[in-house]
Amino acid sequence: MSGNFGKGCHLHLIDGSAFIFRAFHALPPLTRKSDGLPVGAVSGFCNMIHKYVEDNAGPDAPTHVAVVFDKGSHTFRNDLYDQYKANRDAMPEDLRPQIPLTREATRAFNIACVEKENYEADDIIATLARQATAAGGRVTIISSDKDLMQLVGNGVEMLDAMKNKRIGVEEVEAKFGVGPDRVIDVQALAGDSVDNIPGAPGIGVKTAALLINDFGDLETLLDRAEEIKQPKRRQTLIEHRAQIELSKKLVTLDADTPLDFTLDDLEVREPDxxxxxxxxxxxxxxxxxxxxxxxxxxxxxxxxxxxxxxxxxxxxxxAPANQPFDPEAYECVRDAQALQVWIDRANARGWVAVDTETTGLDEMRCDLVGISLSVEPGQACYIPLAHKTGEGDLFGADALAEGQMPLEQALEMLKPLLQDPAVMKIGQNMKYDAKVLARYGVQVAPIDDTMLMSYAMNAGLHGHSMDTLSERYLEHDPIPIKSLLGSGKSAITFDRVPIDEAVKYAAEDADITLRLAQLFKPQLHRARVTTVYETMERPLVPVLAQMEMHGIKVDRDTLSRMSNAFAQKMAALEAEIHELAGETFNVGSPKQLGEILFDKMGLEGGKRGKTGAYATGADVLEDLAAEGHDLPARVLDWRQLSKLKSTYTDALQDHINPDTGRVHTSYVITGAITGRLSSTDPNLQNIPVRSEEGRRIREAFVAEEGKVLLSLDYSQIELRILAHIARIDALKEAFRQGQDIHAMTASEMFDVPMADMTPEIRRQAKAINFGVIYGISGFGLARNLRIPRSEAQGFIDRYFERFPGIKDYMDATVAFAKEHGYVQTLFGRRIHTPEISAKGPRAGFAKRAAINAPIQGTAADIIRRAMVRLPPVLAGLPAKMLLQVHDELIFEVEEAAADEVSEAVRAVMEGAASPAVHLDVPLVVDAGQGANWAQAH
DNA sequence: GTACTCACG
DNA sequence: GACGTACGTGAGTACG
Structure with missing residues (x-):
């Protein structure tokens, strides 16, 4: 029985949606153990399908079978009547993520899975049933839905799978009082409260059947309504004629649903x-x-x-994942005609995966070398634009390789596509590509980003690089870039890669990105992170891209002068250190320093680390210095200067872009698992501020002439969030009243009236407050405060006693992490905690990280929300957002508008949690301004 | 490439 | 009872 559907064939059509709802309501809520995903309905669905398969293996087994689903809640019937099914409850939250899984389940059973936008499952069933009977076959509809009974007869019957009962013409007549061919007439009159079909008021199935049997059919009845004897009934039918006719349209199944497959495609297959x-x-x-x-x-x-x-x-x-990768299938686009084909395909599809190849990793400086596109898994192209021959000409410059489109022409053709609001541009780390293309005059939008999808779903589980994702989810190792560029000193840039090789690599990246997007997009919903992705990841891309492209002005001369001053001081210190040591050695070598301190000089307290080297960290040296030793004290000074010079005053100069005269950091959206950003090349989130000497480096970060730098930072945001999440009334109240929170804590803990507060007591309370946010331990607090461990533990015990909500929060958070494998921020960001049940010291790490993550993560969410809202607010103002430092935003503003901008930004930042979350504590933002960052902060 | 150290929130 | 800890980052240097 292979090939054509025809006489002797038997088609089974399973009403999938009915299976799902029955499974959902019949079973207790069941969740997947590893991650808490609700799967009860999927489980029931699989059981029902399995039972169906077992029950139908006999002599009357079907030759063809399909499971038919509803797709979406909007159908053509809603266009006819906006109240159609309007009184249905919303889909239960627990069921929603299971819907796509039932499709996967169906395919896993190797049964055809059918659904169609704008049509109900019943319409598809009607269409397939008609096709099958027309071809001479038989049909069994696995459902007990009365709406399908109009299809019964002429080789079609229904089967109630639960009761294992056939529904034929007789059963339909018993239910409706008319034959299947008149069922829709009865339904049109009787209406249906479940589907919200109006029908004729006051007329039920019984009366309707009576009337239809008297007059033959609905149309005759309505035409001859005057003849009805009962006055009330007569009046109803005349008055509501339009409503009844509409009802008939609504209940009539559409047997002409356009389908892009044939009955032959539904042939029964053995499961794999x-x-x-x-x-x-x-x-x-x-x-x-x-x-x-x-x-x-x-x-x-x-x-x-x-x-x-x-x-x-x-x-x-x-699944796209299952198709093999074939580098030979990738196309090299060398002319306008070929490019136009790809542009047309992308336009037709409504999406396109895009990847750019460049000469380097610095988006602000590198050159575009080529672009790859993909619209269909396995199909991708590469458009080489600036590949070189590899042979220098007379002037040492390489000639352009043959067979490439002019870059300007390609971009001119691609620009409308890349900027088309109706075409989704999918990328992996799109911020990079968007920044590169922006320098060529193309503003890429809208975008989807597979890296950010993975981050929203899997933060804490694994990295989000294309290589990681491809290996993990597509089981495919992409071509390593090193195999094209080499590594180390002999590495070449991408423009020197032969075009043939470049095609395979570059097109593969677009292919992978497209496959990942198709895999991830539906998973976002399932993992309940769609909102996180849509509101806090994706919209951040253009915001950060703009900030990074603006950059911040850094005064080279200031840095240079400071470098020289540091060098002089270091040289003096170095001489002094060598003098004290009695020999010259490399002060910058912890190993040599340890040997000098603990072996040669015989100081106490030498502890060896894992590698056998002495620990010479600042805490160790500080202890030694406190005992009166001069050498470690000098080394501490030297180290501070060395750090400032190498990391800041020297390195920062190298990051000043020669074209813009400004420093352009790069933010990594996925840089921290908690939702914080990280900043690289250079890191502008760790510019010194704590030491007086270091803080002066901020003087080199300046505003342009006539402008000022504006700094706005959240005050105590993490403690405020702690007060809210852990429901600490005393803390909440203190924040509401604008009290000094550390002093209040100290007063509460040590029974010291606020009036008698000393800086020392306050300092200790402050350390404890921070400790709580970090998942406090007696050891950690003891080390931080340099007090005996027992005393530190006493503080903690007292703290928990005074603020009992804290301990509850900590215990509840750890328990949640153990149960679900992740913790959540107030805005739904998930941070996975795979090590939470680890044994040994790692358990402690994981617990503290789990306690900290919702607090740090919620703060990160709030500033992300503020950043996303700011560009439209700043649009009409002479202001640019330049930097983010976790709880602080830096702007460059025309002097005259500084106060206005400051207040506008403050309003956005302070209101950033709303309306998604109502905090029980106010968010307070401090603002400052000045000619440089030191003044503004 | 890894360990150590130290800058920030 | 011992273990070995504050949370989250990036970058420069030494060293094998």
């Missing part, structure tokens, strides 16, 4: 044991996996170490 068991194992259905493995005669896979957000590509035969 690996795919099916893989899916079941991924869902962590232990019993069902075993049972089905038994019936398939296969070995059940091990369950337990599956990756929660990870897909099992083998479970989905059609």
């Amino acid at each position: 044991a690996d795919a099916l068991l893989g899916f079941l194992a991924q869902m962590e259905f232990r019993t069902l996996t075993k049972r089905i493995a038994d019936s398939l005669g296969a070995e059940p896979p091990v369950i337990g170490d599956t990756n929660p957000a990870g897909a099992n590509p083998s479970a989905e035969p059609d």
Whole structure:
């Protein structure tokens, strides 16, 4: 029985949506153990499908089968009648993420899975049933839905799978009082409260059947309504004729649903044991996996170490992940005609994966070398634009390689596509590509980013580089860039890579990105992080790109003068140190320093680290200095200067862009698992401020002539969040009243009236407050405060006693992490904690990280929200946002507008939690301004 | 490439 | 009872 559907064929059509709802409501809520994903309905669905398969293996087995689903909640019926199904409850939150999984389940069973936008499952069933009977076959609809009963007869019957009861013409007549062909007439009159079909008021199924049997059909009835004897009934039918006719349209199934497959595609297929068991194992259905493995005669896979957000590509035969990668399939686009084909395909699709190749990693300085595109898994192209021949000409400059489109022409063609609001541009780390293209006059939008999707779903589980994601989710190792560029001193730039090789590498990147996006996009919802991705990751890309491109002006002369001063002081210190040591050695070598201190000079307290070297950290040297030793004290001074000089006054000069005269950092959106950003090349989030000497480096960060730098920072944001999350009334009240929070803590803890507060007591309370945020331990606090451990523990005990909510929060957070494998911020960001149940010292680390993550992460979310809202607020003002330092934003503003901008930004920052979250504590923002960062802060 | 140290929030 | 700890980062230097 292969090939054409025809006489003797038997088509089974399963009402998938009915299965899902029955499974959902019949079963207790069940969640996947590893990540808490609700899977009860999926489990029930799989059981029902399995039972169906077992029950229908006999002599009357179907030759063709499909599971038919509803797709979306809007159908053509809503266009006819906006109240259609309007009184339905919203889909339960627990069910929503399971919907796509039921599709995966169906495919895992190797059963055709059918759905169509704008049509209900019932319409598709009607269409397929009609096609099948027209071809001479038989049809069984696995459903008990009365709306499908109009299809019964002429070779179509229904089967109530739960009651295992056939529904034929007789059963339909028993239910509706008319034959299947008149069921819609009865439904049109009787209406349906479930689907919100109006019908004729006061007329139910019984009366409707009576009327239809009297008059033959609905149209005749309505035409001859005057003849009805009962006055009330007569009046109703005449008055509501339009409503009744509309009702008939609504209940009539559309047997002409356009479908892009044929009955032949629905032929029964044997399940693929690996795919099916893989899916079941991924869902962590232990019993069902075993049972089905038994019936398939296969070995059940091990369950337990599956990756929660990870897909099992083998479970989905059609998944992009499953198609092999074929570098030969990639196209090299060398002229306008070929490029136009790809642009047309992208426009038709509505999306395109984009990747740029450049001569370097600095988006502000590198040159564009080529662009790759992909619109379909396995199909991608590379457009070489600036590859060199590799042979220098007379002047040492390489000639452009043959067979490339002029760069300007390609960009002119691509620009409308890349800027088209109707075409989604998908990338991996799109901020990079957007910045490069912006320098060529192309403003890429809108964008999706696979790196950010992975970050939203999997922060804490693994990295989010393309290599990591491809290996993990596509089971494909991409071509290493090193294999093209080499490494070290002999490394070449991408423009010197032969075009043939470049095509394979570059097009593959676009291919991978597209496949990842198709895999990840539906998973976002399932992992409940769509809002996180849509509000705090994706919209940040253009905001950060703008900030990075603006950069901040750094005065080279100031840095240079400071470098010289540091060098002189260091030389003097170095001489002094050598003198004290009695020999010359490398002060910058911790190893040599340790030997001088603890071996040669015989100082006490030498502790060796893992590698056997003495520890010479600042804390160790400070202890020694406190004992009156001069050498470690000098080394501390030397180290501070050395750090300031090498990391800041020297290195920062190298980062001044020669074209702009400014320093352009790069923010890594996925840089910290908590949701914080990180800053690189250079890191502008760790410019010194704590020491007087270091703080002066901020004087080199200046505003342009006529402008000022504006700094706005959240005051105590993490403690405020702690007060809210842990519900500490005393802390909340203190924040509401604008009290000195550390002094208040000290007063509460040590029974000292606020009036008698000393700086020392306040300092200790401050250390404890910070300790709490970090997941306090007696050891850590003791070390920080340099007090005995027992005393530190006493402080902590007292703190917990005075603020009992803190301990509850800590315990509850750790318990949550253990149960779910992640913790959450107030805005729904998830931070995975895979080590939370580790044994040994790692358990302590993981616990403290889990306690800290929701606090640090919520603060990070809040400033992200503020940053996303700011550009439109600043649009009409002479102001640019330049930097973010975790709880601080730096702006460059025309002097005259400084106060106005400051207040506008403050309003956005202070209101950034709303309306998503209502904090029980106010957010307070401090502002400052000045000619340089030192003054503004 | 790894360890150490230290700058920031 | 011992273990070995404050949370989150990036960068420069020494050293094998």
